[in-house]
Amino acid sequence: MADDDAPSDSSLLVIIVDTNPNQRYITEDPKVLTNCLDAVIAFANSHLMQKARNELAVIGCHFHKSEYLYPTPGKPLDVRQIDGQYELFTLVEKTIKMRLVNLIKSQPPEEKPGESLLAGAVAMALCFIAKFRREATPGLRITARILIVTGSSDTAAQYINYMNVFFTAQKQQVLIDVCSLDKHLSLLQQGCDITGGLYLKVPSLEGLLQYLLWVFLPETSERTKLVLPGRGRVDYRAACFCHRELLTIGYVCSVCLSVFCKFSPICTTCHTVFKIGGPLPIKPKKKKMKV
């Protein structure tokens, strides 16, 4: 955990799979979810194969709640060995599929699917990682990362939750990788940038497993040696608290740092009353500069 360049003894990967039925690729063809899930499971097993001490967790993010698909709380599933398949791999696949069916069955029938609450799933993952680190053998070098696989779009509604989980991940040295199956995700891309993870929007779902294996399988220490997709340009504009619109110039309350798109005499967040006479004057000498 301390040194990015030294290989770890054990690496924990938490995969968050967006299973929301309102993702465009699922509404177009529901069967594609199964294909994507198979790719994720194959990827998860490849991770376990890399090192004997590697660990895995998978969280399903549905529209009504998020749940661990693997491991099972309490006793692990009883799996009978299938010929030619490593027992653990069978366990992973069976558990994920069975628990996903339960998760989907538990969705309230009359509720319309809303946005996927990925920030909540990341919060769960961070708690799981914290537990893993607490329980690990002292002296073991541990790395942990989170991979989000989603075809949803991100909106400013989860903004605060996203920022809190991103900064917690940064503090705990957990990378957040994002694999977008459909749209460009500017908030999640900020999360990758803050935590040092990778962001990739896959051009087609066909080769999903290839993309996962090539881009997201190498752990931190190996990534510096590989040619991976660049960070690209990250949009760091702020959203105003009043209309949640992205701004290039805004007004910030100096007490609580809330962002507003126009001047108002009182901060609606912390109720500070500002001095009359408009925003604090910042008028330096007007110098002409050629840039």
Next chain:
Amino acid sequence: MADDEQDTKEYRWETGYEKTWEAIKEDEDGLVEGLVAEFAQKAARKAVVPRRGPVRLGMMRHVLVAVDCSEAMNSQDLKPSRFLCTLKLLEKFIEEYFDQNPLSQLGLVLMKNKRAEKLTELSGNVRKHLKALQGLTDMALTGEPSLQNTLEFAGRVLKPLPAHASRELLVLFASLTTCDPGDINTTIQALKTEGIRCSVIGLAAEVRICKKLCQDTGGEYGVVLDDVHYRSLLLDSTSPPPRARALDAGLVKMGFPHSAPQTNQTDPGTNADPPITVCMCHLDDGEGVGGEGHLCPQCRSKYCSLPAQCRTCGLTLASAPHLARSYHHLFPVEPYEEVAYEGQAQYCFACLRNFTDIDKQVYRCGRCHEFYCWECESVVSTTLHVCPGCASRPHLYQRLPDSS
């Protein structure tokens, strides 16, 4: 040496005699395991509480932290050694500093062999500072430090920065001597006229020149009693100094630069190379020509890192995450309710840990009604500031204030 004796703080060995063993009682099965776990819980929770209270955020601070790397840092009166203890506490300090001062910058300086050596550039990049610190663990600590050279160095770095933002130096000083090339008093006077605030945390005993430095420049001077005291001295210096606070209570106009030139906003990957420009922050060094940067939305000057103050039009430039880092102070999670464990749930909702006989208490969120273990409760309330259960429920996740 000691000008005043108003310090009435107790030393560790002066505190009350605690009969800790008397609290240990066996349970019905003659086991103490459950009690030990309960003690650990209580101790962990006690350590967390004192850092709460009204939070004042500092806007723009520039702080250089100078770390003594002389022989005196080898001493083992702090465990495992003064130096390693310092590194560990500095990590916490850096995190806390950026939490409290989201738009501020920090730089690290090493006091090595009579010289002041830059470890990290003044910047708002937490990861870079932490990584640099982690690389120091095996460094050899020899020779004497030079306070004057450190002050001169800090003066050179801090002087060019805009004066309305605070400019500060914090020295972690273990040596009882300093090896200076000239008259240190002249240097102190120069810092005083510049308005650079110097604070010192002494790791050994009070040193007269350090005290004078702090008095003259308006800083704080403290001498460490033990590691707990050291930690609190360091963390105290993360809250903005009075003068930085005086700038508060206003609405500040701020720019959030796009990293891409606004003319071609197509796919982020296919942008043509931006025209060659010079960044304003490195103009004086003759560096910083070309490459990527952040453009001031008002006057298009370029800066290679954020936050910054535009030197041409005066606009404060920041990125949204710089502000968002401290939003958890505005929207805190509702504290969980502590309930006696009676088998209400088999496992912790967040981390899947099974509840066992050791868990005398579990924690319940009043909004999402999920149960959490005490470790997760502490993670949620001290660092995460998001309830995992609430944040994944459609009717509970929103915490932005209503637009009304």
